[in-house]
Every structure is written in C-alpha cells, then in structure tokens.
Amino acid sequence: MRKLALTLFAVPFLALLFALPAGAVTPDEILDDPVLEQRARDISAGLRCLVCQNQSIDDSDAELAKDLRVLVRQRLVVGDSDNEVIGYIVSRYGEFVLLKPRLSSKTIVLWAMPLILLAVGFGYLLLGSRRRRTSASATVLSVEEQSDIKKILGSREGDQL
Amino acid sequence: MIVELGHYALIMALATALLQSVLPIIGARTRDAGLMGVAPAAAIASFVLILFAFVALTVSYVTSDFSVKNVWENSHSMMPMIYKFSGVWGNHEGSMMLWLLILVFFSALVAFFGGNLPATLKSNVLAVQAWITSAFLTFVLLTSNPFQRLSPAPLEGRDLNPILQDIGLAIHPPMLYLGYVGFSICFSFAVAALIDGRIDAAWARWVRPWTLAAWTALTAGIAMGSYWAYYELGWGGWWFWDPVENASFMPWLAGTALLHSALVMEKREALKIWTILLAIMTFSLSLLGTFLVRSGVLTSVHAFATDPTRGIFILCILVAFIGGAFTLFALRAQTLSPGGLFAPISREGALVLNNLFLTTATATVLVGTLYPLVLEAITGAKISVGPPFFNLTFGPLMIPLLLAVPFGPLLAWKRGDLWAVTQRLYMAAGAALLVSLAVIYFATGAPVMAGLGIGLGVWLIAGSLTDIAMRSGVGKVALPIMWRRLKGLPRSAFGGALAHMGLGVSVIGIVAVTAFATESVVTMKPGETTVGGPFTLQFEGLKPNTGPNYTELQGRFIILRDGQPVSHLTAAKRVFTARQMPTTEAGIYTNGANQLYVALGDELPGGGVVVRVWWKPWVTFIWFGAIFMSFGGIVSLFDRRLRIGAPAKSRSPAVAVGQET
Numbered sequence: 001m002r003k004l005a006l007t008l009f010a011v012p013f014l015a016l017l018f019a020l021p022a023g024a025v026t027p028d029e030i031l032d033d034p035v036l037e038q039r040a041r042d043i044s045a046g047l048r049c050l051v052c053q054n055q056s057i058d059d060s061d062a063e064l065a066k067d068l069r070v071l072v073r074q075r076l077v078v079g080d081s082d083n084e085v086i087g088y089i090v091s092r093y094g095e096f097v098l099l100k101p102r103l104s105s106k107t108i109v110l111w112a113m114p115l116i117l118l119a120v121g122f123g124y125l126l127l128g129s130r131r132r133r134t135s136a137s138a139t140v141l142s143v144e145e146q147s148d149i150k151k152i153l154g155s156r157e158g159d160q161l
Numbered sequence: 162m163i164v165e166l167g168h169y170a171l172i173m174a175l176a177t178a179l180l181q182s183v184l185p186i187i188g189a190r191t192r193d194a195g196l197m198g199v200a201p202a203a204a205i206a207s208f209v210l211i212l213f214a215f216v217a218l219t220v221s222y223v224t225s226d227f228s229v230k231n232v233w234e235n236s237h238s239m240m241p242m243i244y245k246f247s248g249v250w251g252n253h254e255g256s257m258m259l260w261l262l263i264l265v266f267f268s269a270l271v272a273f274f275g276g277n278l279p280a281t282l283k284s285n286v287l288a289v290q291a292w293i294t295s296a297f298l299t300f301v302l303l304t305s306n307p308f309q310r311l312s313p314a315p316l317e318g319r320d321l322n323p324i325l326q327d328i329g330l331a332i333h334p335p336m337l338y339l340g341y342v343g344f345s346i347c348f349s350f351a352v353a354a355l356i357d358g359r360i361d362a363a364w365a366r367w368v369r370p371w372t373l374a375a376w377t378a379l380t381a382g383i384a385m386g387s388y389w390a391y392y393e394l395g396w397g398g399w400w401f402w403d404p405v406e407n408a409s410f411m412p413w414l415a416g417t418a419l420l421h422s423a424l425v426m427e428k429r430e431a432l433k434i435w436t437i438l439l440a441i442m443t444f445s446l447s448l449l450g451t452f453l454v455r456s457g458v459l460t461s462v463h464a465f466a467t468d469p470t471r472g473i474f475i476l477c478i479l480v481a482f483i484g485g486a487f488t489l490f491a492l493r494a495q496t497l498s499p500g501g502l503f504a505p506i507s508r509e510g511a512l513v514l515n516n517l518f519l520t521t522a523t524a525t526v527l528v529g530t531l532y533p534l535v536l537e538a539i540t541g542a543k544i545s546v547g548p549p550f551f552n553l554t555f556g557p558l559m560i561p562l563l564l565a566v567p568f569g570p571l572l573a574w575k576r577g578d579l580w581a582v583t584q585r586l587y588m589a590a591g592a593a594l595l596v597s598l599a600v601i602y603f604a605t606g607a608p609v610m611a612g613l614g615i616g617l618g619v620w621l622i623a624g625s626l627t628d629i630a631m632r633s634g635v636g637k638v639a640l641p642i643m644w645r646r647l648k649g650l651p652r653s654a655f656g657g658a659l660a661h662m663g664l665g666v667s668v669i670g671i672v673a674v675t676a677f678a679t680e681s682v683v684t685m686k687p688g689e690t691t692v693g694g695p696f697t698l699q700f701e702g703l704k705p706n707t708g709p710n711y712t713e714l715q716g717r718f719i720i721l722r723d724g725q726p727v728s729h730l731t732a733a734k735r736v737f738t739a740r741q742m743p744t745t746e747a748g749i750y751t752n753g754a755n756q757l758y759v760a761l762g763d764e765l766p767g768g769g770v771v772v773r774v775w776w777k778p779w780v781t782f783i784w785f786g787a788i789f790m791s792f793g794g795i796v797s798l799f800d801r802r803l804r805i806g807a808p809a810k811s812r813s814p815a816v817a818v819g820q821e822t
Contacts, residue, residue: 024396026762026771027684048545054403056547059396099547106542110532114525114554121517129505 024059029066031073040073043085047072048097056099164229167217168308174210174265175298177203181291185284186356197280200287201272207294208269215249215262218307222249228314231255231307237320237739239710247331248321253455253471254307256334260451261297263335263342267371268294271346278367285353286346293345296478304471320710320739329389333382337409340379341447344416346371348444351437352486355493360437365427368440370798372423376416377794383409384787395745395760397680397775399783402551407530408450411523415443418519421512429574431501431509434494435516441490445483446523452479458534504576511569511577518562525554563617563668566661567624570654571631585631589623604677614672621665625658656797663789670754670782679776682762684769690721693757694776696750697721698730703770711737713746716761716770720750732759732772754779 025044031037044058049065057065057072068089075085089097101107181203188196218231222245227233235252236245250259268290275283301307350368354360386409391399400406419439426436452458456472503509529546537543567589571582597616601609630636632654633647683691687702701717713735720728732748748759755778762771 025682027682030682046547046549048547054401054545054547059398094543096543096545099545100549100553101544101546106536106540107532107544110528110546110550111554113528114521114558117521117524118517118558121521125505125513125517 024061024065025069026066029069029073031077036073036076039082040069040076043072043076043082044069046086046099047089048099050093050097163217164221164226164308164310167214168306170210170214170217171298171302171308174207174214175295175302177207177210178291178294178298181207182288182295185288185291189281189284189288189357192281194280197284200284200291201275204265204268204272204287204290207291208265211258211262211265214308215258218255218258219246219249222246225318226314227316227318228311229307230309230311233311233315233318235321236318237710238317239738240321240326241709243328243331244321244326248325250334251321251325251330254301254305256338257297257301257305257455258307259334259338260342261294261301263338264290264294264297264345267343267346279363281357282350282353282364285356286349289349289352289356290345293349293482296482300471300474300478304474318739320737323711323735323737323740323742323744324393326710326737327389327393329385329393333385333389336378336382336385338382340375340377340382340416341409341412341450343371343375343378344412344419344440344444344447347375347419347440348486351440352489354437354497355486355489358493358496360433360497362427362430365423365430365436368436369420369423369427372416372420372440373794373798376413376420377791377798379409379413379416380787380794381791383413384784384791387787388784392747392749393744395747396773397678397747397758397760397777399674399780402529402548404530405454407526408453411446411526411530412443412450414519414523414526415439415446418516418523419443421515421519425509425512429501429503429509431503432513434497437494437497438490439516439520441483441486442520442523445479445486446527448479448482449527452476453530501575503574506572506579507577508569508572508574511565511572514565515562515569518558522555522558522562525558526551529554560617563621563664566621566664567627570625570628570657570661586624586627589620589627592623593617593620608676611672611676614676615669618665618667618669618672621668622662625662625665628661629654629658652800653797656793656795656800659793659796660790661793663786663791663793665786666782666789667784667786670779670784670786673779674777674783677778678780681774683772683774684765685772686767686769691772691774693759693774694755694778695722696727696752696757696776697724698757698759698772698774700770700772701729703764706733708735710739711735714761714764716748716759716772718748718759720757730757730759732761734761751781754781754785756780 025041031040041058045056047057047068049055049057049060049062049068051062051064052060055065057068072085072089075088080088086098095102101110103111181200184196184203185200187193188199218229220226221229221232222236223242225232225236225238225245227236231252231254235255236248240248248255250256268287271278271283271286271290275286278286347368350364350371354364383406386406387399390401391397419436422432422436422439425432452472452475455475456469458472501509529550532546533544567586568579568582571585572579593616596619597612599612600615601612604611629647629650632650633643635643638646679694681691681693685691685700687700690697690699692698697720699719699721701719704715704717706713706715713733715731715733718730718732719726720730728750730748730750733746735744735746736742737744745760750757750759755776758775758777760773762773764770
C-alpha cells in the first residue's frame with residue numbers, strides 16, 4: 001500500500017506508479033494464538049517488502065511479502081524469539097530487509113546524528129552566551145540597579161508581553 | 162492553436178525572466194531608477210505570460226485535446242470535469258507548470274505590494290526570484306515541455322492515474338506548492354539582503370508575513386495530503402515516513418523554525434544571521450524535495466541512471482542555488498551585525514531552543530531520507546531506513562520541544578523569569594496531569610506512555626489558553642478591563658495561541674490512534690457481523706455498480722450500536738476502465754472524533770469476502786489540529802502590524818516593543 005502513499009504525496013511529481021487493492025494480512029495467515037499473532041504483526045511491520053517501495057511486509061500484498069509473513073509465523077510457531085526470527089530473515093535476505101537499520105559501523109552516523117547535532121547546538125549556544133557575557137560584562141548593571149529597574153519597569157513589562 | 166500560443170508564451174516568459182534577472186541588479190548597483198523599474202513590470206509580465214500558458218494547457222485538458230501528448234498520456238474523455246481540470250497538474254510536466262505559476266504569482270505579489278519596500282531591496286528580491294524562474298522555465302522548456310503535439314492525434318486518452326481521480330488532487334498540490342514555492346520569497350529576500358550587505362527591521366517585517374503565508378499553506382497542504390492518503394489508501398495509515406512525504410515535511414519543519422526566528426528578528430533585531438541562514442535552508446529543502454521526487458532517484462538509483470536528463474538538470478539547479486546562496490552567505494554573513502542581546506532564560510532564548518530542536522529534527526529527517534542513497538553510492542551496501550527509525554529518533558526530539566512550548570509565549574523578552582512563568586502554568590500542568598492519570602486509570606490496557614502522551618496534548622492546549630488568559634489579565638483585573646484587554650490583544654497573539662493549541666490537538670489524535678486503534682481482518686458472508694470499537698458491523702452483501710469511468714463492487718454494511726442500526730456504510734473495490742487498474746475505496750463512518758474504517762479485500766469462493774475493519778478513536782483530531790494551526794497562521798496574517806507593511810527606515814527596538822501592545 002505504500003505505493004499508493006507514494007503516489008499521493010508525489011502527485012505533482014511521480015506519474016506512473018500502480019495502485020494495488022488493499023491487501024496485506026489475509027484471514028488464512030492469522031495465527032490462532034493472539035499473542036503470537038501480535039508478535040508476528042510487530043515483526044512484520046519492521047521488515048521491508050523486497051519487491052515494493054518502502055513498504056513493510058505487513059502492508060504489502062505482493063506474493064513475496066505474503067511468503068515472508070508466513071515464514072515469520074512459522075518460525076514463531078516453532079518457538080523462535082523475535083530476535084531469532086528477524087535474524088533468520090536477515091541471514092536469508094540481508095540487512096536491506098530491516099526498516100530499522102542495525103547499529104553498525106555503516107549506520108553509526110545515521111543513528112548518532114540527532115545527538116551530535118543537539119550536542120553541537122547546545123555547545124555553540126553555551127559558548128556563545130559565555131563569550132557574550134565576558135565581552136558585555138562592562139555594561140552589566142549592578143544588582144541594585146537591576147532591582148531598581150525591575151521596580152520601575154517590572155509590572156509594566158509583564159503586562160505588555 | 163492555443164497550445165502553440167501557450168508554448169510561445171513560455172518562451173516569452175523565459176526572455177522576460179532573463180531580463181528581470183539582470184537589469185534590476187545592475188540598476189540597484191548603479192542606483193538607476195529606470196533599470197530598477199524593470200523589475201516589477203517584468204515580474205507582472207512573467208506572471209501574465211505563464212498564466213496564459215497554464216490556461217492554454219488547462220483548455221486542452223478540459224476539451225480533451227489528445228493531439229497534445231501530455232493530455233493524451235494523462236486524461237480521458239469520460240473523466241468527470243473536475244478531474245480533467247485537476248489532471249493538469251497530476252503529472253510531471255503539468256505540475257512543473259503549476260510550480261512555475263505559483264512562483265511567478267509570488268513574484269508578482271512582491272511587485273504589486275512592494276511599493277513601500279526600499280527600491281534596491283525590491284529590485285534585488287525580484288531579480289533573485291527571476292533567477293529561480295529562469296532556471297525552472299529552462300528546465301520545463303528543455304526537458305518537460307507540456308505542449309508537445311502528437312500526429313496523428315489519438316482518439317482516446319490513456320486516463321489519469323485512478324488514485325489521483327479524487328477531490329484531493331484539486332486541493333493538495335496547489336496548497337503544497339503555495340507553501341513550497343512560497344518559501345522562495347524568503348530565500349530571495351535573504352539573498353537580496355546578502356547582496357545588499359544589510360538587513361534592518363523592514364527586512365524582517367517583510368519576510369515574516371511571507372513565511373507565515375507559505376507556512377500556513379504548507380501546513381494545510383500536508384494535512385490534506387495526509388488525510389487523502391488515509392482514506393484513499395485503504396489501510397488507514399495517515400503518515401508513512403515515506404521519502405516523498407519527508408520531502409514536504411522537511412521544508413515544513415525548517416519553515417516552522419524560520420517563522421519563530423523571524424519573530425525574534427522582527428521584534429528584537431536579534432538572530433539576524435541565523436534567520437537569513439534558515440530562510441536559505443528552508444527553500445533549499447523545498448528545492449531538494451523537488452529534486453528527490455522529480456528525478457526518480459527515490460524510486461531506485463537505477464531508474465535515475467536510465468533516464469537521468471531531468472534528474473541531472475534539477476540537480477544542477479539545486480547545486481547552483483544552494484551552493485551559490487551558501488557561498489554568498491559565507492562571504493557576507495560577517496558584515497551583518499548580529500543584533501540584540503538577551504539572557505538565556507527569555508523569550509528569545511525559548512525561541513532559540515525551538516530552533517535548535519526543529520533544525521535537529523529537520524536534519525534527522527534529512528539524514529534518514531538520504532542515508533540509504535549516500536551509503537549505497539559510497540560503499541555499495543544497501544540498507545533501509547523506515548518508519549521505525551524515524552519514530553525512534555524524531556519522536557524523542559519532539560517531546561522536550563513540545564514540553565517547552567507553553568513556556569515560550571509567557572516568558573518576557575530579553576530576560577525572563579522561569580519560576581514566575583512556571584507558577585502561571587500550574588493550572589495547565591494540573592490539567593495535563595489529571596488527564597494523564599485519568600487515561601491511565603480508565604482506559605483498559607492503556608500503556609502509561611499513552612496517558613502521558615495525551616497529557617502532553619492537554620498541556621499544549623491548556624498552555625495556549627493560559628497565555629491568552631495571562632495577557633488579558635485574568636484574575637488580576639476587573640472583568641470589563643479584562644474584556645477590553647482581550648479585545649485589544651494583537652491578532653498575532655491569538656494566531657500563535659491557536660497554532661500551539663492545534664499542535665496539542667494533533668498530538669492527542671496521534672497518541673490516541675496509535676495507542677487505542679483496533680484492527681480486525683475477517684472473512685464475512687452476507688448477514689454476518691463483526692465488531693469495530695463500540696459498533697457492530699453487519700455485512701449486507703456485494704453489489705456491482707458502474708461509475709462514469711469505472712466499474713465497482715460495493716460492499717454494504719449496516720452499523721449497529723446496542724443492536725440498533727445507527728447508520729450504514731459502503732466500501733468498494735473499483736476497476737478503472739481505461740487502465741484496468743484496481744483501487745480500493747474505503748468506507749468511513751465518522752462518530753464524533755472517532756472513525757470506523759472499513760476496506761474490502763479479496764473475494765473468496767463461497768460468497769465470502771475479506772473485510773478489514775479499523776476502529777480509530779480520536780483520529781480526526783490529527784487533521785483538526787492541523788486546521789487549527791493553519792487557521793492560527795491566517796489569523797496572524799491579518800495582524801494590523803503586518804498589514805501596515807514595512808517602514809522604510811529601521812525603527813528602534815523600544816518603539817517596536819511599545820507598538821506591539
């Protein structure tokens with residue numbers, strides 16, 4: 001179904017994509033054990049359909065996606081843990097199937113980027129404010145001056161803003 | 162004939178845009194009023210010419226002139242008129258025409274309303290707009306000409322992609338482009354300021370309404386697209402972290418940051434350099450989005466490699482504009498004065514925090530979207546970055562930001578008192594906490610996170626109300642005075658509060674539907690029932706039906722509550738005749754803020770059909786929140802201060818602050 005989404009958002013952009021009827025999980029695939037079925041759904045949502053664009057096997061109605069869904073359920077029924085199931089699929093289809101890439105030397109930049117940027121941003125602001133404080137120290141008012149000003153302006157400024 | 166005239170008008174528009182690119186800049190340099198005067202005239206002429214070309218294309222669509230290749234490829238004589246019309250931009254060439262039309266529309270607006278702008282600034286801005294116009298006009302004329310003819314003319318068209326045959330196509334792309342392309346004005350103003358080497362309050366006053374207008378349209382456009390995807394898709398998702406969605410979301414995030422930093426710049430003349438940088442970045446992300454989706458590089462690297470003409474062309478435009486603007490920035494930023502000082506705990510400080518988180522979030526989405534492409538290009542390794550990654554990174558970045566939102570508007574400029582503000586927010590915090598606890602307690606099986614998430618939404622809503630209440634002096638002054646103050650509040654105060662409130666509404670919708678939605682997939686035969694939320698759904702049977710350009714199989718359902726029928730619902734599977742392409746039409750029953758969502762699957766031998774039923778509590782809040790946000794943007798746009806326009810001379814901060822009340 002992701003293809004539809006892609007087409008919709010790409011409306012102005014991409015012309016030729018195909019629509020597929022709503023599909024994905026069909027009643028015959030569903031496991032009797034609701035806990036196991038929920039685990040299967042959660043795992044499926046994180047596995048990419050290899051023949052689709054940015055679609056998980058849980059959303060896709062491609063034949064291959066169905067095969068993978070059935071495979072996931074088979075492994076779960078046999079008693080595999082979630083990680084074992086995912087590991088099994090990855091060993092057969094490669095890291096590409098994981099919608100959440102594993103942390104590795106290849107993906108460290110990807111995962112660390114938000115933290116690095118936040119740290120750099122905060123660091124820059126901190127440095128900037130310290131620099132400004134030292135450079136502007138000559139114009140800083142004394143405590144008494146400040147409280148005087150607050151007395152005079154405080155209430156009015158509060159109302160204004 | 163009109164088709165050829167349209168083509169000719171496009172070429173004329175390119176000539177006009179080229180003149181507009183050069184002459185006003187020279188005029189601004191040499192203070193030649195005659196040369197500078199070319200800018201507004203040329204801007205309006207370009208607009209008229211491109212409008213004419215656009216109308217020419219529209220006429221050939223509406224009259225189903227299949228001798229035009231573009232019409233033949235994307236239209237059909239049996240299509241309802243509204244889709245013939247909106248089909249103009251339902252394809253690559255046509256949507257580039259819409260892109261151009263909106264671009265020159267904005268230029269013309271600057272030309273028209275820019276009477277009170279400093280003459281050199283206005284000339285430079287319009288020249289930069291013309292650079293963009295020229296680049297994209299060349300792109301259209303050389304690689305994406307919508308006016309190509311076919312001979313002999315085919316008898317019938319190949320139809321518009323059925324999923325696009327929806328009212329959404331009439332609204333979503335124009336809104337999205339108004340936002341996307343609207344940011345070009347901010348970009349042009351930024352570049353013009355860098356060329357001029359000076360920015361003053363007039364600059365900020367001009368940039369803010371444009372940012373606001375573009376942001377408002379983009380918010381509405383993205384929300385509309387999300388809802389369209391939701392009902393058209395047939396599986397009830399509303400956001401997929403798809404690269405194409407990210408392409409529109411990144412300018413929105415950066416634009417939201419710009420909106421807030423422009424506020425600081427306008428009121429306090431601080432953050433000047435940063436605001437310029439953000440303005441450049443926001444439009445750069447719009448351009449990047451255009452490249453990503455146009456070049457086909459997202460579909461697969463190989464698709465890009467097989468027909469790279471368009472992709473490389475846009476890549477060149479992208480590199481020239483982004484590279485050029487950043488180079489100019491690097492050269493000139495030092496000459497700009499950084500502007501006002503402020504303490505870390507202040508309104509400015511809060512807005513800086515907002516910008517820090519929003520730009521980090523933008524960068525996260527950007528890196529996540531491009532990482533697989535870059536990694537494959539460098540190492541050949543193929544990885545996927547999908548929704549689980551974005552939920553894990555983007556989500557946590559938003560939480561501190563959303564928590565901080567109610568503090569911002571209550572803090573004083575320059576130096577704020579965090580403790581005093583916290584005291585003012587105690588009611589909002591209490592309400593949020595109470596709702597959180599109530600959700601955790603009453604909703605069976607509700608995860609604690611869901612309770613906290615809904616509490617966060619309430620915190621945002623109550624925080625915005627607190628802001629308005631404090632400004633009008635609730636509890637401090639007598640009722641008539643309070644009323645007078647409330648009426649006297651600037652519209653932008655209401656706009657801001659509305660937008661923040663909308664954010665809260667969306668958060669509630671997102672959390673509720675994520676935590677409490679239920680889904681069932683069942684096989685149903687006529688007469689059988691299944692449960693969706695508090696409702697029972699009874700299947701009546703399948704019935705074939707014929708539409709203007711499709712045939713469909715309708716599944717009809719009766720909705721029962723406590724055994725009593727309350728409504729009915731029809732879900733369908735359509736096959737569009739021309740392309741023999743199947744689509745799903747979901748059946749949706751809206752009950753308050755909740756929706757019951759039904760999609761048909763495959764028919765099974767023996768008269769059964771696969772039915773997917775979702776109960777989506779509070780789901781409409783997601784889009785109502787966005788409507789609130791857009792509405793807040795519109796309210797702010799009508800602020801008196803913005804309507805007056807920019808004064809020619811820079812005003813002192815003291816005057817600006819005094820005027821705002």
